[in-house]
Amino acid sequence: MAHGPGALMLKCVVVGDGAVGKTCLLMSYANDAFPEEYVPTVFDHYAVSVTVGGEQYLLGLYDTAGQEDYDRLRPLSYPMTDVFLICFSVVSRASFQNVKEEWVPELKEYSPNVPFLLIGTQIDLRDDPKTLARLNDMKEKPVCVEQGQKLAKEIGACCYVECSALTQKGLKTVFDEAIIAILTPKKHTVKKRLGSREILSDTENTWTLDTDQASGNSNRDICQALTVCQAPYQALGAGWGYKQIKQVTGTQQQSSWSVGPGCV
Secondary structure, eight states, rough: OOTTOOOOEEEEEEESSSTHHHHHHHHHHHHHSSEEEOOOOOOEEEEEEEEETTTEEEEEEEEEESSGTTTTTTTGOOOOOOOEEEEEOOOOHHHHHIIIIIHHHHHHHHTTTTTTTHHHEEEEGGGGGHHHHHHHHHTOOOOOOOHHHHHHHHHHHHHHOOOOTTTTTHHHHHHHHHHHHSSOOOOOOOEEETTTEEEEEEEEEEEETTTTTTOOOOOOGGOOOOOOOOTTTOOOOOTTTTTEEEEOOOTTTTTEEOTTTTOO
């Protein structure tokens, strides 16, 4: 599918314990098909074109490994992330507890100013007899909606969303909310004017926009380099106010298009 110059590139990284359904979540959403086989992930990337509120976005989805063996490798995918999804399985109390004990501290260390959502996965298993019997043997119950909402508030998540990659219930809502979290203006953003220059700053970055050269345009003229995803789209290094994407076809022939001022 061709993407016009108005498509905005966003980066979403999914984290959480192993086997909570992160890969299934992404594959079901990106491919509209539930994967039949579980393969532990190191890193994998997907690209999805989505429309929210009449606007088109190219959403780069980054899958990560939850196993401890990859604790040093996993943060390599964190730079330039626009939003994180912290996932836990609603039928795994251990993964629920690790959200607060493991995953929030990790994101606070590496990406303290990036918004994140709390995602409860595998909700289709809440009513599964075998799963309930297993939990009963351990004297446990599935995590309920209220508990997820409470934890989201405690850790400072933008919101709590539940979904099933198998039935796709709530799946679209997860990524719609992720985009909304990215686009919601940060309360601590400060704007200052100095002659013909507009200074934008927050706790992480400071940008200068020459408003004489960019008259008539908004702050979207400020384009920062992003690395989004691999096939079918590969994002190349981008300069100030410029982005280039190479689209890889099935025959690996490449055609490129670029987005200039106004792309962000």
